[in-house]
Structures are given as structure tokens and as C-alpha cells.
Amino acid sequence: MISAPLLAWLQLRREAARLAVAIAGVGFAVVLMFMQLGFMDGLFRSATALHRRLAADLVLMHPHYDVLGKPTAFPRRRLYQALAVTGVATVTGVDTALARWKNPWTGRTRDLFLIGIDPAADALTLPGVETQRRMLQQPDLVLFDALSRQEFGPVAAEVTAHGPLATELNGHRVRVCGLFRLGTTIGTDATVVTNRVTFRRIVPGYGTARVALGLVRLQPGADAEVVRAAIEAELPPDVTVLTRRAFAHRELAYWRSVSPIGFVFTFGVGMGVLIGAIIVYQILFADIAEHQAEYATLKAMGYTTGWLARTVLAQASVLALLGFVPGLATAWRLHVLAHEATNLPMKIGVDRGLLVLGLTLAMCWLSALIALRKLRRADPADVF
Amino acid sequence: MEAPVIRMAGVCHSYGTGTLRTQVLFDVTAEVHAGEVVLLTGPSGSGKTTLLTLVGCLRALQQGSVVVLGQELLGASETARVAVRRRTGWIFQLHNLLRALTVLQNVRTGLIGETGIDAAEADRRARALLAQVGLAHHALRRPEELSIGQRQRAAVARALVSRPRLVLADEPTAALDRQSGRAVIDALRALAKESGAAVLLVTHDDRIFDAGDRVLHMEEGRLEPALPGHSKEGASCPHPSSAFSR
Numbered sequence: 329m330i331s332a333p334l335l336a337w338l339q340l341r342r343e344a345a346r347l348a349v350a351i352a353g354v355g356f357a358v359v360l361m362f363m364q365l366g367f368m369d370g371l372f373r374s375a376t377a378l379h380r381r382l383a384a385d386l387v388l389m390h391p392h393y394d395v396l397g398k399p400t401a402f403p404r405r406r407l408y409q410a411l412a413v414t415g416v417a418t419v420t421g422v423d424t425a426l427a428r429w430k431n432p433w434t435g436r437t438r439d440l441f442l443i444g445i446d447p448a449a450d451a452l453t454l455p456g457v458e459t460q461r462r463m464l465q466q467p468d469l470v471l472f473d474a475l476s477r478q479e480f481g482p483v484a485a486e487v488t489a490h491g492p493l494a495t496e497l498n499g500h501r502v503r504v505c506g507l508f509r510l511g512t513t514i515g516t517d518a519t520v521v522t523n524r525v526t527f528r529r530i531v532p533g534y535g536t537a538r539v540a541l542g543l544v545r546l547q548p549g550a551d552a553e554v555v556r557a558a559i560e561a562e563l564p565p566d567v568t569v570l571t572r573r574a575f576a577h578r579e580l581a582y583w584r585s586v587s588p589i590g591f592v593f594t595f596g597v598g599m600g601v602l603i604g605a606i607i608v609y610q611i612l613f614a615d616i617a618e619h620q621a622e623y624a625t626l627k628a629m630g631y632t633t634g635w636l637a638r639t640v641l642a643q644a645s646v647l648a649l650l651g652f653v654p655g656l657a658t659a660w661r662l663h664v665l666a667h668e669a670t671n672l673p674m675k676i677g678v679d680r681g682l683l684v685l686g687l688t689l690a691m692c693w694l695s696a697l698i699a700l701r702k703l704r705r706a707d708p709a710d711v712f
Numbered sequence: 713m714e715a716p717v718i719r720m721a722g723v724c725h726s727y728g729t730g731t732l733r734t735q736v737l738f739d740v741t742a743e744v745h746a747g748e749v750v751l752l753t754g755p756s757g758s759g760k761t762t763l764l765t766l767v768g769c770l771r772a773l774q775q776g777s778v779v780v781l782g783q784e785l786l787g788a789s790e791t792a793r794v795a796v797r798r799r800t801g802w803i804f805q806l807h808n809l810l811r812a813l814t815v816l817q818n819v820r821t822g823l824i825g826e827t828g829i830d831a832a833e834a835d836r837r838a839r840a841l842l843a844q845v846g847l848a849h850h851a852l853r854r855p856e857e858l859s860i861g862q863r864q865r866a867a868v869a870r871a872l873v874s875r876p877r878l879v880l881a882d883e884p885t886a887a888l889d890r891q892s893g894r895a896v897i898d899a900l901r902a903l904a905k906e907s908g909a910a911v912l913l914v915t916h917d918d919r920i921f922d923a924g925d926r927v928l929h930m931e932e933g934r935l936e937p938a939l940p941g942h943s944k945e946g947a948s949c950p951h952p953s954s955a956f957s958r
Contacts (some may be wrong), residue, residue, distance in 0.1 A: 330813070330821050338812040623809040628770055628823050630798030708770045709795075 331412060332635060336642035345536050347650075350611040354651020354688065355658065357604025358530075361597050361684045362659030362676060363666070365426040367594050368593035369680070370672035374513040375451045375583050377673070379576040382422075382452045387575040388542030389566045395582040396515065397441055398427050401538035406567045410542060413559050415550035421451035421539035423524060425531045428708055430496040431481040438479055440518035442497065444527025456508025457521055463505055470497070474507040478519030497530045511671045512568065514583055544569075608647055608695035614639060616702045628708035637700050642694035648688045654686075656681065715782065717878050717910035718767055723776035725762055736762050738933045740776070741784040746877065749901055751921060754930030760914045761882060767912060768880045769793040770798055776866040781877060798825030801871030801909070803900070805883040808916070813910065815842065815866050816851040821868040840867040845899040861892025865899050872903045879904055881913040885920055897923045905916040 340347050381464035388410060391401035404421060411419045421446030428437045445451040447464040460471055469492075484507050486493050493504040493693060497520065510519050528534050546555055552571050560569045570578065583588050616623070623636055656676070663674040721863065725737040728876065736759045744750050765771045767780055769788075778785040783796050809818045819838040823829065830835075842851050847858075855863050862911045864884060871879055880958045885893030897920045906944040913924065921927065929936045 330817055335810070342812040397722075507723045605913055621806075621808060621812075625802075626810075626821065627803065628768065628797060628802050629822065630794050630800075631821075643945070688717075 330391045332621050332638040333642040333646075336639045337646055339619060339639070340643055340646060343615070343618075346611060346614065350608065350647050351474070351654065352651045353607030353611070354604055354647055355655035357600045357607070357691065358652050358684060358688055359659045359662065360600030360603070361687055362680070363654070363662060364376040364593045365680055365684065366598035366659070366663050366666065366674045367672070370666075370670070370674045371514050371589050372483055372580055372583060373673045374511065375515060376579050377511055377513055377704045378452075378519075379579060380621070381453050382451050382541075382543055382572060382575075382622065383545065384543035384572050385552050386544040386559065387570050387572055388419075388559070388563075388567050389404070389570070389575075389659075390424065391566065393540075393568070396596065397424055398540075399533070400436065401423065401540050402542075402567045404537050406541045406563050409563055410544060410569075413456040413555060415547055415555040415558065416544055417547045417550075418449070418545045420446050420451050420543050422451055422541040422543060423527045423531075423534065425527070427497045428499075428517065428518070429480055429528055430686050431479070432493060432495045433481045436609065438477070438517070440480065440520055441516035442527065442530060443519065443521045445521060447523050449654060450545075452521070454508045454510055456506060456702065460506040460508070461521075464521070464526075467498075467523070468502050468529070469505045469525050470502050470520045470522040470526070471506045472504045473510045473519040474606025475509050475511040477512055481517045483601050492610045500530045502526065502530070505579050511673075514587070514589070542567075557614060597687070601684060601687055604651075604688070605691045605695045608644065609699055610644060611647070612699035613694055613702055615643065616640065616699055620702075622709050623703060633704060634702055640696050640703060641693060644692035645689065648685075648692040652685055652688050656684075715745060715761045716745050716779075717748075717781060718742075718744040718849070718912065719777075719779045720767070721765075721777045723766065723773070723778060725759070725766065725771075725774050728957050736933050737766075739933055740821055740933075742928055742935060744878075744910045744912055746910050747905065747908045749904060749913065750925065751924035751927045751932065752912060752914045753916055753918070753921075753927055759931040759933040760930045764880055764882055764912065764914050767794045768802065775948070795825075797873075799876055799878070801868050801874065801876040803864075803871045803879065803881040803884045804830050805886050811855055814852050814854060815847060815858065818866060819853065819869045819873050822873040825874050832916055838869070841873045841903075842902060845869045846895070859892070861895060864888060864892070864896045868896060868903065872900075872907070872909070875909075876909050877909055879909050879911045879913075881911065881915075883915055883917070884913065885915065885917045890919055892919065893919060904931070906939040 343457070369378055388402065389407060390402045393400045397557065407419045407421050409417055409670060425442050426439045427442040429440045429602065447461045451656060463469060464471065472483050472487065483493060483504060487504055494675040495502065502522070508521065522530070522683050528536060546552060556569045626636065627633070660676055663676055666672065721741045723740040724735055725734065726735040728734055728735050740763060743884060752763065752909060754760050759950055762771070765925055766773055766785070770787060773785045776786070780796055783792055785793070810821065816835065816838050819841055820834050823834050823837070839848070839851055842848055845868055846867065847862060850858060850862065855866065858866065879900070884900065885896055900911065901923050
């Protein structure tokens, strides 16, 4: 008359050093899982950083459009046609392209992501852009992402300290007149915002009659799905209309399909589970081996193999929970450090916490089930 | 007349298979009745422990008939065998207490067969048993804090806490000195007599032969007629219960 969980805990507690090793092992696996999932999510989330900053309820694009910077564009006329649809409040075009940036300090060139906007329209909800976009009404001025990679030169420090900085984009002379903060993404190392006219001077082949994206704001009370369908029905089939969320999903789908990120990090999570499972198996196996005579005695007294199995599974659950807590705390701290080092958006949400907790429990139970084979060999007749 | 607690008839048992097959029990027939303390003696290898494990459902019966507490063990299901185990008190040569548990918790493990009693009742009954074996003040200690004799008395309390009608013991005094062994066997006998349990006790410790009501002697797998001078059928407990509190 003793409960299996109580016996489980008392058996574990008796070997303090072994328990500490087990908790450290599970905790290590938990940290590994969190970091792999965190980097994967951070990379994918970074890919849609700009999407989340678009001042748009609906987005117009070429039907073959699948990733930012892709040179697919649709006729600019469609923007005005969309404006005529009931429920649409404003429409503005956004041009996108890759452009070669000349590092003013080294003279070396490197590709960055170039955005062309109408300085009079609200296109990007980025703090630095919202306040400084009026400056872009003058030609050949650009805003530079202060969170761009260092290879583009100490642009932010220079502009902050000494004002406008002259350089070249695709060989065209421009001046950096201000900064904003967006951050690097999976596909872009740096971002520059300019006006439509300067954009076309930098990218001469782009053409004046075409645009990459159309940003649609709805009138208050208008239903996004209804208006989306209405625009698509009204416009020729050379334009696709998506909600901003669906637009972000399309970007994610692209990166999932072309990059090994999903595979690499899922593999990493699997390694974490495997390492944890091996450690927990070793601990539980040693514990069962040590208590073999006691378990055989309990069997002789009428305790069933099922009851003893519950004890071992309870031990596995205790190890999972005791390892998860310090693992979560460590991973939380490492996420902050990783964010500071990489600028990737790294955050542990409730759903990911539950996912890792579930993986940890599954890992420990799997180990317990394997270790249980040892328990079945506890023959009560061997007590003698 | 009440049915015997144990009735064995024509029990044979072998270990191994093929040419390695060795028969260790030959046509064993015996009965043990309620309230009886029966010693099972004999040299090592005579098959007495094998017989004990067959009666205790720790081994499957191969041939013959063993009825324990009304259950025929030949061909009995695992469920039926576990049920018999739960109604049997076990005392082993080594105490086999769980090291992670207190003495009190160890005694409570003996209540496995008792469904429907709460923790307070389980504690009360375990403490009562510990008091009867003279360990009232050691309830919250760990087994390793006790002497070997005290541990074996705790094992006696564990075996008897559920008031079983049958107690099986395997060399319970072999590892003990004379005085400790005496205390253990007196505790066992007193508790068994009090609850009317039948005791089948395997031993070759001649210091405790006087504790049995009857002696079954085994030689090479067969029961021999009882040795003269060792049969004390019907004797009452000769030792006061104070003898084992030390």
C-alpha cells in the first residue's frame, strides 16, 4: 500500500548524484530543442519581417510572385482599377529589386534589397520610414537600414555622427540621408528605401508602367475577404490578390521549399531528443538494475509488472519535469543573447514551450519503455 | 474439518530441458493447516526452497496438485497466481526491504492486497505491527539505520500486516546471530498464532527447530518421515512476547 509515484520519487532522490546527472542531461536536451526551434522560427519569422511592416490589408502581385525581390511585376494600371472597387480606401505601389551597394570605405560592392515607395503615401509602418519619408521627395536620397550587416560599412554610425553619406547603388550616385530599423532576414543582408523615381534611375530596366506590389487599405468596416475576391474578379488574371497574412505565408512557403532550414533544424531537434533519451535510458536502466532484488521482492508480494512499470514511468515523468524547468530558464536566457548577436526575432511562446515539454515527456517515456525490458526480467523466484 | 491452507499431492518438479533436465522434487504430498507452524528442513539442494516457491506461486507448477488458500495452482492463470501472492505473507533470507522507504513505508507495502483502506488506516495497522515486533520507535528510520535482526523483524511485520492466512518464510534466521534469530522467530510465531495463520518455514537452523509445531524433512527431493524429537504437534507458543523486544 504505497503509491507508485511516491516510490518513484523516493528511489530517484536516494541517488542524489545520479539524479543531478539525469536532470542535467534532460535539461541539455531541452536547451538544444529550444535553440534549434528558436533559430528555425527566428529565420522564418525574419523572412516576413517586412511583410508585417506593410501598411496594407490586401496585397496585389503578379501571379508568379513567390519571394521578395523576385523580378515579377504587373501593370501599374491595375492599382487604379483596384481603387475603383467598393471597400477600397487607398492603393499605393511598392517597387522591389536587388541592387549592388558600393561600400564607401572599401569600394567593394554587395547586393542589398531596394524598395521604392511613393513618399506621399503610407507604405511601410517602420518608425524611421514613417517620420522621414517626406525627405525622399528629393531625388537620389535614400534611407538605410541601421540593422544591416556590417559588411556594408559603418553607415549608421557615420550618418548619425556626420550626416548624409554619399555612395553608389548599381553605379548610380545616391546619398544616405536617414536611417530606419528593420533587420536582416533570411534573404537580405541590408535594405534601402528610396522614392519611385530614384528607384528607376538605379534599376533602369524596371520600367515606369510596372510595379512589384500594390498595397490596398480598406475602408472601415469592409470585409477583407469580400474585397479581395471582388478585386480579383474585377481585374484581369495578370494580378493575384492576397491578404497580408496570406502574402507572408507565401514568402514562408518559398523559403521552406528552397532552403534546408526546416530539415537542418528539425534534424537538430531530433538529435536533442536522441541525446536526452540515451541519458535518461542509462539512468533508468542503472536504477532498475540496482533495485532488481527489491522489485523482485515486490513481485513476490503480489505487485504486478504493470505496477512496477508505472513506477518507472513516473520516474521518467519526474526527470522530464525536473529537467525541463532549468532547460527552459537556460534557453530563455540564450534566446536573449542570440537575439542580441544575430538580430533574429527569437522568442519562446507558450505553444513552443508546450511542444518542447511534450517532446521531453515523450523522450523520457520512450527511454522508460526501453528500460522496462530489464524490469520484466526481475523474476520473483530469483530472490532466493 | 476446515480445509487445509496448503494441500500438496504428487508434486514433481524439474529444472532444465533435454539431457540437462534434472528432477528436484519427487511425488511430494503434504498438508499444512490453519494455525500451524510447519518447518521444512533438509540439506541444501534437497528441494525445499523449490517447494516453497511453488507454493508461493513464484514458479509454475509442472506436475501434481497444489491447492493454496482454495486455489488450485496447476495451470492457474497469472492473475490467479498474483491474487494468491497478495494473500500470502513472505519473509526472505535477506530482509529485502526497500532502501528508499522508511521502515513504516516498507511495512505498508505489505498491504498490497488490501483495497479500500485509507492512508491513515494503513499507517495505524503498520505501526501496530511494528509495535508488536518491538520496533515502535524505529518506524521513521531507514532500513540501513537498523541492525540486521531489526530489519528481519521489520520484514516479519511487513509479511503479517495484511493478516494473511498463510506465511511463507525462507531461512529467515540464517543471517542472524542466536539472540536476533530467536527474537525474529518468536515474533513470527506469536503473530501467526494470534491471527491463526499457517506458517511454512524453510530452515536448516537447528536453533529454531523448537519453534515449529511440526517438521517436514526433505532428502533429495522427497519428504521423509518426521525425525523423532522434532515433532511437537499441538504445542502452544512457549515464549512470551517480551522475548523479542530488545
